Amino acid sequence: MGCSSSLPDRDPKQLGRANLENSGGGHDAKNLRVKLVLLGDSGVGKSCIVLRFVRGQFDPTSKVTVGASFLSQTIALQDSTTVKFEIWDTAGQERYASLAPLYYRGAAVAVVVYDITSPESFNKAQYWVKELQKHGSSDIVMALVGNKADLNEQRKVPVQDGIDYAEKNGMFFIETSAKTADNINELFECHAISDVVSVLGHSLPCYQKTSP
Amino acid sequence: MPSDTSSSTSDHDFDQNPQSIEEQLASVALTLSDGEPSANQETNGVVRELVNQNTQIAPEEQVQCNSVAAEEIGEVRESSNHGVVWGRTISELEMDGPSSPSSSGYAGERGSSSASSESITDDVVEQHEIEQVRNDDTIDGISDSYTPWLPGKRHEDEDDASISWRKRKKHFFVLSNSGKPIYSRYGDEHKLAGFSATLQAIISFVENGGDRVKLLRAGKHQVVFLVKGPIYLVCISCTEEPYESLKGQLELIYGQMLVILTKSVNRCFEKNPKFDMTPLLGGTDIVFSSLIHSFSWNPATFLHAYTCLPLAYATRQAAGAILQDVADSGVLFAILMSRHKVVSLVGAQKASLHPDDMLLLANFVMMSESFSPVCLPRYNPFAFLYAYIHYFDADTYLMLLTTSSDAFYHLKDCRIRIEMVLLKSNVLSEVQRSLLDGGMHIEDLLVNPLTRSGSSPHLGQHRPPTDSSDLLNQPYFGIGGPTGLWHFIYRSIYLDQYVSSEFSAPINTPRQQKRLYRAYQKLFASMHDKGVGPHKTQFRRDESYVILCWVTQDFELYAAFDPLADKASAIKTCNRVCQWVKDVENEIFLLGSSPFSW
Numbered sequence: 001m002g003c004s005s006s007l008p009d010r011d012p013k014q015l016g017r018a019n020l021e022n023s024g025g026g027h028d029a030k031n032l033r034v035k036l037v038l039l040g041d042s043g044v045g046k047s048c049i050v051l052r053f054v055r056g057q058f059d060p061t062s063k064v065t066v067g068a069s070f071l072s073q074t075i076a077l078q079d080s081t082t083v084k085f086e087i088w089d090t091a092g093q094e095r096y097a098s099l100a101p102l103y104y105r106g107a108a109v110a111v112v113v114y115d116i117t118s119p120e121s122f123n124k125a126q127y128w129v130k131e132l133q134k135h136g137s138s139d140i141v142m143a144l145v146g147n148k149a150d151l152n153e154q155r156k157v158p159v160q161d162g163i164d165y166a167e168k169n170g171m172f173f174i175e176t177s178a179k180t181a182d183n184i185n186e187l188f189e190c191h192a193i194s195d196v197v198s199v200l201g202h203s204l205p206c207y208q209k210t211s212p
Numbered sequence: 213m214p215s216d217t218s219s220s221t222s223d224h225d226f227d228q229n230p231q232s233i234e235e236q237l238a239s240v241a242l243t244l245s246d247g248e249p250s251a252n253q254e255t256n257g258v259v260r261e262l263v264n265q266n267t268q269i270a271p272e273e274q275v276q277c278n279s280v281a282a283e284e285i286g287e288v289r290e291s292s293n294h295g296v297v298w299g300r301t302i303s304e305l306e307m308d309g310p311s312s313p314s315s316s317g318y319a320g321e322r323g324s325s326s327a328s329s330e331s332i333t334d335d336v337v338e339q340h341e342i343e344q345v346r347n348d349d350t351i352d353g354i355s356d357s358y359t360p361w362l363p364g365k366r367h368e369d370e371d372d373a374s375i376s377w378r379k380r381k382k383h384f385f386v387l388s389n390s391g392k393p394i395y396s397r398y399g400d401e402h403k404l405a406g407f408s409a410t411l412q413a414i415i416s417f418v419e420n421g422g423d424r425v426k427l428l429r430a431g432k433h434q435v436v437f438l439v440k441g442p443i444y445l446v447c448i449s450c451t452e453e454p455y456e457s458l459k460g461q462l463e464l465i466y467g468q469m470l471v472i473l474t475k476s477v478n479r480c481f482e483k484n485p486k487f488d489m490t491p492l493l494g495g496t497d498i499v500f501s502s503l504i505h506s507f508s509w510n511p512a513t514f515l516h517a518y519t520c521l522p523l524a525y526a527t528r529q530a531a532g533a534i535l536q537d538v539a540d541s542g543v544l545f546a547i548l549m550s551r552h553k554v555v556s557l558v559g560a561q562k563a564s565l566h567p568d569d570m571l572l573l574a575n576f577v578m579m580s581e582s583f584s585p586v587c588l589p590r591y592n593p594f595a596f597l598y599a600y601i602h603y604f605d606a607d608t609y610l611m612l613l614t615t616s617s618d619a620f621y622h623l624k625d626c627r628i629r630i631e632m633v634l635l636k637s638n639v640l641s642e643v644q645r646s647l648l649d650g651g652m653h654i655e656d657l658l659v660n661p662l663t664r665s666g667s668s669p670h671l672g673q674h675r676p677p678t679d680s681s682d683l684l685n686q687p688y689f690g691i692g693g694p695t696g697l698w699h700f701i702y703r704s705i706y707l708d709q710y711v712s713s714e715f716s717a718p719i720n721t722p723r724q725q726k727r728l729y730r731a732y733q734k735l736f737a738s739m740h741d742k743g744v745g746p747h748k749t750q751f752r753r754d755e756s757y758v759i760l761c762w763v764t765q766d767f768e769l770y771a772a773f774d775p776l777a778d779k780a781s782a783i784k785t786c787n788r789v790c791q792w793v794k795d796v797e798n799e800i801f802l803l804g805s806s807p808f809s810w
Contacts, residue, residue, distance in 0.1 A: 042495050066472075066499065066576065067584020067599075070620070091584075093494040095473060099585055102617050 032083045037104045039132075040113035041124035042092030045147040048178035049113065050089045053188055058179050065091040068103050075188075085188070092124075101135055109141045111187070114162075116146040116175065117154040122161070129169055143172040145187060150177040371403035383448040384465060384504060387412060388481060394443070394489045395465075397504055401490055411446050415439065427455050438462040442481035443469070443489075453730060454737035457514055461507050464568065467589045468503050471572045472496055475593040503575050508726045510552060510571070514733050517703050517710040518567045521553035522651035525798040527642045531556035532804075534633040538612065538626045544597060545613040546630075549574060550643050554802060555608070566590035567708050577601045577609065583620045586613070602627050604634070608643050650714040651800060654697055657785075657792055696774030697785050698757065701732060702793045703768040704801060711793060711800045719772070727756065732770050735761050739768070751779060760786055767793075 038046040047065050051057050054073045068090040074082050088103040090096060104110055110132050114125040125144065132140060144166040146157060159175065166173035176183040370377035377399050385404075386395040391412030393401040415437055418425040428435040436458040438445040445462040469477075473492055480487045507513050520528075535546040535558045544563050548555040552574055559565055569588040576586060580603060585596040600612040600623035610630060612623045634640050699719055703710035719728055739747045739761050750761040758773040760782050771789060773782050797803070 066496065066578055067582050067586075069578070069580050069582040070624075071580065091495065093491070093496075095492040095494070096585075099617075102585075 030081050032081065033086055034083055034109060035086045035088070035107045036109040036111060037088040037090065037107040038111045038113060039090055039100065039104065039128040040092055040145075041115070041118070041121040044092065044113045044115040044118070044121045045178050046092065046113050047089050049111075049145070049147060049176060049184060049187070050087055052178045052181055052184045054087070056181075058181070060179070065089055067091055067096070073188075100131070104132060104136055104140070106137065107140060109143065110136065111143045111145055112171075113145045113147050114157065115148050116157045116162075117148055117151050119156050122146075122157045126165065129165075129171070133169070141172075142169070143174065143187065144169075145173075146175040147178060149175040149182055150180050367398045368400055370399040372399070372407040374399070381449065382451050382504075383446075384462070384500075385411060385446040385448075386465065386469070387444050387446070388485075388487065388489060389416075389439075389442045389444060390485050392486065392488055395469075395493065395500060397501070412444065415444055426459075434458065436462060438466065440466050441475075441478050442485075443478075451730070452734075454734055456737040456740070457733050460514055461504075464503060464507075464513060464572065465500065467568060467572050468499060468575065469493070470587050470589040470593050471569075471576050472499070472587070474587040474596055475589075499576055503572070506552075506571075506575065509722070509729060511701055511710060511712055511729065511732065512552070512567065512571050514736055515701070515703050515710050516567055517708050518570050519553050519710050519712065520800060520802050521550050521555050521643060521646050522649075522796075522800050523555065523642055523646055527637070527639055528556055528799075528802065530637040531634065531639045532558060532802075534630050538630060541622075541626065542616070542619075543612050543614055543623070543626065545611070546626075547573075547611040547613075548608070548630075548634075549611070550608040550647060555639070555643055556802060563591075573599070573611065577611065581624075583623070585617075588613075600624065600627065602631075604631065604640055605644070607647060608640060652711060652713045652792070652796070654699065654713050654716055657697065657788060696758075696777040696782075697789070698772045698774065699728060700769060700771040700786075700789050702770075702789065704797075705766055705768065707801055707803070709801050728772055731757065731759055731772070735759055735770060736768075739763055751782070758782060762786055 038050065040046055047069070048058060050071055051059065054071050068088050071087045071089060072084055073087065074084045076082050088107070090100060090103050110128075112125045112128045112132075114121040129142065129144070132142060144162060146159070146162045162175070163173050165171075174183055174187050176187055178184060367376065367380075372378065380398050382397070384395070384397040385393070385408065387393050387408040389412065391405075391409040393404050393408040395401060396404050414428070415425060419439075424439065425437050427437070432450045432452075434447075434449050434453075434455065436447045436449070436455060438459060443466065445466055447458045447462055449458055477489065477492065480489070512518055523531075531548055535548060535556055539546050539558045539560050543560065545557065545559045545565055547557040547565075547570070549557075552571075554570070557565070557570075565588070569590045573586060573588065577599070578601070582599075582601045584599050584601070586599045587593065587596050591597075595615075597613045597615055598617050598619060600614070600620065601609060602624075603609045610627055612626060614623065699713050699715060701710055701712045715725055719725055735750060735752065739750060741747075747761070748763055750759075752759050752761075753775060755775060757775055758777045758779075760769075760771045760773065762769045762771075767790070769786055769790060771782070771786050773785070793800070
């Protein structure tokens with residue numbers, strides 16, 4: 001699927017500020033921190049995406065996230081700069097909807113995930129996009145992710161619907177499968193995130209994961 | 213040396229002469245023989261529970277007590293003795309016969325030929341016998357073959373029309389006061405709407421009469437009700453656990469719900485009585501199933517006390533010091549735990565943590581690093597706190613609780629500081645070692661009873677490793693033995709803590725452990741029976757064990773012995789256990805400034 005982008009030009013400084021807000025730690029040219037939050041309905045596979053990215057694992061019996069878990073993954077750029085992703089994997093349940101700002105506040109990147117076999121989860125994704133547009137930082141970079149692409153036979157949400165919605169809302173779009181690892185690294189290496197990184201002062205990077 | 217702290221915390225009369233407890237038991241025996249043929253006791257080898265003539269459920273309770281040891285016999289008797297007893301707060305009323313409206317609500321009607329409780333009972337007896345032959349506990353996921361318990365909901369495809377569903381030994385339901393299902397241990401909540409409505413009808417029928425239904429008996433089944441504002445909790449069980457225990461379990465389930473949602477969920481029902489709470493609890497099946505599982509293995513669920521991981525006094529002190537440091541920087545509670553055992557914990561000034569809250573919190577936490585809103589029902593049922601949780605390894609985790617939702621990065625920094633200190637002072641490796649070694653091994657008490665009290669108060673150190681393995685290799689060790697002590701639980705009342713000996717032969721399998729646990733639970737309930745208790749001592753013998761309970765101002769001791777154990781030597785052993793606990797209390801308890809409110 002790859003990434004498609006219709007992101008308007010942004011003021012690099014603003015983005016930088018949003019990114020570092022709340023992150024507490026130091027930011028120097030060599031070590032960047034990117035706060036990333038995953039949102040989406042319960043059961044769409046947010047945790048699986050993160051675990052695939054951070055640990056290279058897939059656990060079909062993985063537990064439901066309660067609250068929000070925090071994971072980090074550092075990747076090294078060619079010029080020996082490191083980018084540390086601080087990933088908030090939020091619980092998708094309704095009860096935490098009102099608490100979500102806690103996690104997306106100050107995030108540079110929001111990844112909104114749905115399950116391609118569940119139209120409901122696609123609706124929920126749209127809810128999250130609106131929520132972020134309303135209450136999130138104005139320069140947050142959003143990515144729309146259709147997960148469970150391995151279940152193509154049970155697909156209920158056409159690829160085109162995802163692409164259209166993402167385009168309309170200035171988001172990046174990608175379909176992934178945490179199960180087969182399809183497009184997982186691409187998601188984190190896709191333009192959305194490299195844009196964030198480049199905005200922080202780097203040209204388009206070539207990623208190389210450090211061991212977790 | 214540790215002894216100065218001990219003097220402040222307890223002045224147990226450990227040197228109490230065995231005779232005094234003997235006397236108490238004798239007087240108990242006198243009271244007992246009062247209403248019942250005493251020959252029964254000895255010939256059956258059953259010393260009955262010290263039962264009172266006027267519990268709210270008196271007549272049936274008597275029958276049940278008689279059948280403590282002889283389950284099969286008891287069942288036969290009960291099937292001819294079925295009846296429904298309504299326990300009430302205001303009035304007490306008994307109903308006889310199968311015509312109770314309630315019996316049709318559960319297990320009747322759809323599957324079997326008639327809705328009378330006769331058929332229910334038959335059904336149950338038959339099923340129970342099958343289970344006894346197979347394995348008493350497979351339904352709860354515990355079996356002799358060490359199959360590990362897996363979290364999460366099972367049998368989701370069932371509903372109240374499924375025979376398998378109706379045969380489950382212990383159901384838990386949560387529903388709203390409009391009858392909407394909220395949670396069911398087995399089966400899909402949404403398919404149980406009709407069943408929930410029936411439960412709601414029973415509750416509101418009694419409430420309309422200005423009364424409140426607490427307990428309903430139908431044959432071998434007990435139906436226990438708990439009303440918490442707009443939320444109703446119901447347990448339907450044929451496990452023969454006492455009413456008080458089942459009610460306590462419902463209280464914990466309600467508490468777990470508050471941990472996740474706070475009591476402000478009540479407002480949703482005020483706005484909309486038909487409010488559907490299931491989406492709010494979405495994904496929490498795993499939390500409730502693990503809590504319910506803990507009802508069959510974790511004594512904290514009925515002791516209302518917590519337990520510590522055995523550690524050298526200095527090690528625990530080192531952990532406590534760094535936690536205290538952090539607590540002074542705006543953290544409300546800092547708790548370091550390994551599995552369900554506390555390594556150390558501190559609270560900010562005046563903040564106190566209830567053992568039940570700790571149990572529910574520990575049950576709720578998950579792997580890795582997280583930051584989640586949680587409510588501590590005994591601390592403030594209306595407000596969320598924010599819990600930073602970090603696992604140092606698969607077993608050991610830190611919980612930092614604060615009132616500030618912005619505190620993640622601060623707490624993360626605190627954790628890094630704590631982690632550094634813990635690593636430097638080897639606390640984490642000591643914790644791992646203690647997990648492997650365990651705490652109090654019965655074998656140690658039996659090895660050198662005389663030398664212990666004087667010189668060597670350190671757990672593990674006085675025990676050359678060869679000793680225990682030699683003893684374990686002896687085929688009948690633990691079964692015969694000079695005293696036949698199998699296991700004990702000691703609860704310190706002032707500390708809100710308990711210590712439980714490690715399981716060893718012959719209580720080896722999860723199934724046996726669960727049975728012993730249930731026996732303790734039953735005795736705990738009878739010792740604390742408000743109607744007649746609290747009792748001071750109880751010596752009960754059945755075909756599985758002798759259990760001796762001893763409750764004083766300072767402690768409660770529950771000790772299980774070989775069923776052939778001699779009473780006098782059992783009492784002597786109990787005194788030795790108490791002395792032993794006293795000797796090692798620096799290592800098995802968290803002493804000093806406890807954040808628990810006494």
